[in-house]
Amino acid sequence: MMSGRLFSAGPRSVLEGLGRWTLAPQAALGRLLLQHTAPRLLSLSSADCAKEPSRKKLLSEKKLKRHFVDHRRVLVRGGHGGDGVSCFHSEPRKEFGGPDGGDGGNGGHIILKGSQRVNSLSSVLSQYQGFNGEDGGSKNCFGRNGALLYVRGTHRVPCLSHLGPGATLSPPSGPLNTAVLTCGKAVSSGWGMPPACRRGATHPTWHPVTLNRGWALTCVVPSSETHPDLCLSQMEEMVAHPPVLQVGFPNAGKSSLLRAISNAKPAVAAYPFTTLNPHVGIVHYEDHQQVAVADVPGIIRGAHQNRGLGLAFLRHIERCGFLLFVVDLAVPEPWTQVEDLKYELEKYEQGLSERPHAVVANKIDLPQARANLPTLQAHLGGKAIALSAVTGENLEELLLRIKELHDEHMAASLAQGHQLFRW
Numbered sequence: 463m464m465s466g467r468l469f470s471a472g473p474r475s476v477l478e479g480l481g482r483w484t485l486a487p488q489a490a491l492g493r494l495l496l497q498h499t500a501p502r503l504l505s506l507s508s509a510d511c512a513k514e515p516s517r518k519k520l521l522s523e524k525k526l527k528r529h530f531v532d533h534r535r536v537l538v539r540g541g542h543g544g545d546g547v548s549c550f551h552s553e554p555r556k557e558f559g560g561p562d563g564g565d566g567g568n569g570g571h572i573i574l575k576g577s578q579r580v581n582s583l584s585s586v587l588s589q590y591q592g593f594n595g596e597d598g599g600s601k602n603c604f605g606r607n608g609a610l611l612y613v614r615g616t617h618r619v620p621c622l623s624h625l626g627p628g629a630t631l632s633p634p635s636g637p638l639n640t641a642v643l644t645c646g647k648a649v650s651s652g653w654g655m656p657p658a659c660r661r662g663a664t665h666p667t668w669h670p671v672t673l674n675r676g677w678a679l680t681c682v683v684p685s686s687e688t689h690p691d692l693c694l695s696q697m698e699e700m701v702a703h704p705p706v707l708q709v710g711f712p713n714a715g716k717s718s719l720l721r722a723i724s725n726a727k728p729a730v731a732a733y734p735f736t737t738l739n740p741h742v743g744i745v746h747y748e749d750h751q752q753v754a755v756a757d758v759p760g761i762i763r764g765a766h767q768n769r770g771l772g773l774a775f776l777r778h779i780e781r782c783g784f785l786l787f788v789v790d791l792a793v794p795e796p797w798t799q800v801e802d803l804k805y806e807l808e809k810y811e812q813g814l815s816e817r818p819h820a821v822v823a824n825k826i827d828l829p830q831a832r833a834n835l836p837t838l839q840a841h842l843g844g845k846a847i848a849l850s851a852v853t854g855e856n857l858e859e860l861l862l863r864i865k866e867l868h869d870e871h872m873a874a875s876l877a878q879g880h881q882l883f884r885w
């Protein structure tokens with residue numbers, strides 16, 4: 463059930479990203495008021511919304527500097543350990559002073575640290591080099607260890623894959639956690655022998671001949687270089703309560719829809735594959751509920767075989783909580799788009815198409831779309847939400863449905879004991 467509070471707010475406060483929207487004529491509310499018993503003050507005025515696309519300047523996707531990054535391949539190199547020094551105690555009248563070289567300091571670790579304030583991997587660089595350890599010195603002076611280098615991850619440490627053999631990874635635990643991506647290594651030590659053979663009660667001194675310069679610790683830490691894939695993808699991991707994810711064929715109007723319901727500004731153009739990267743927009747409700755809606759590049763037939771932009775983006779679908787199938791109602795036989803999308807999802811992973819979802823029939827402002835609507839509704843049992851992202855017609859029904867799906871998802875997540883996180 464929808465909260466009555468959602469509808470009791472003034473038109474400009476219900477959705478922050480929709481502050482520009484104004485009250486619609488009462489007639490336009492008729493249909494929704496029948497469906498939802500609570501009185502509703504917010505609606506969309508077609509005339510007002512029709513002006514909106516021009517306000518947000520349309521940009522090519524390549525010119526967009528900000529987009530959601532959920533996957534990064536990073537080269538991480540631990541700091542080099544400092545050289546040890548091999549030298550002997552030198553003091554007047556002390557003939558067998560023995561070795562007094564110091565070990566080099568260990569190279570610094572690189573540590574991935576979770577941060578609540580980060581929700582995208584866009585600030586993660588492509589490579590990191592740990593701080594080097596200092597060299598050892600004479601008079602048993604050990605070199606200083608290299609400082610730790612922290613890389614800020616998202617609110618949870620992203621899942622790491624393809625870790626190199628030398629990398630140690632402490633399993634993430636708790637909401638703010640850290641993972642040691644790679645260890646720095648000490649290259650050499652000032653002692654000529656392994657520690658067990660060092661000077662002790664039975665061997666107060668060592669003869670110089672037995673000393674080698676340095677003792678490599680690399681046998682302890684075989685490698686300090688690794689290429690972890692920082693994979694946040696989950697919208698799940700990062701959004702905590704997973705967002706609605708729009709799935710649709712290219713040109714169905716997914717980006718237009720995201721622009722219409724949130725402040726996100728993905729590129730919109732009349733050619734396929736305008737969107738090349740995922741975009742996330744936040745819909746703010748009056749009860750301080752925030753729902754993240756994600757727009758990913760279009761999916762085509764054969765996507766499960768890596769056609770089009772393929773598998774890279776099906777991965778997002780796998781991790782989201784619920785879906786919006788966006789279809790272009792103006793194309794001939796739009797219901798086949800729904801079937802194709804479900805087929806691709808099912809082929810990619812069994813059961814994916816059964817996720818909670820809503821079908822959005824976009825472009826209802828076009829005459830051919832209006833003609834197609836009854837047949838589509840007949841195919842889907844009347845469940846499609848017909849709207850226009852450009853004119854703003856019937857966007858409210860979609861927003862209500864998103865909230866419903868979201869509330870159901872939250873309730874299910876809480877029942878399973880998952881920790882919830884707000885944007």
Ligand SMILES: Nc1nc2c(ncn2[C@@H]2O[C@H](COP(=O)(O)OP(=O)(O)OP(=O)(O)O)[C@@H](O)[C@H]2O)c(=O)[nH]1
Nearest residue numbers: 712713714715716717718731735736737760851852
């Ligand atoms: N008439 C009309 N045109 C629309 C509507 N929604 C989107 N369009 C147009 O459809 C074209 C494609 O829109 P996009 O939002 O870029 O579509 P998309 O699904 O994001 O496409 P890709 O990023 O390529 O997957 C643009 O020319 C939009 O102006 C609508 O409701 N009505």
Ligand SMILES: [Mg+2]
Nearest residue numbers: 716717736737
């Ligand atoms: Mg797009």
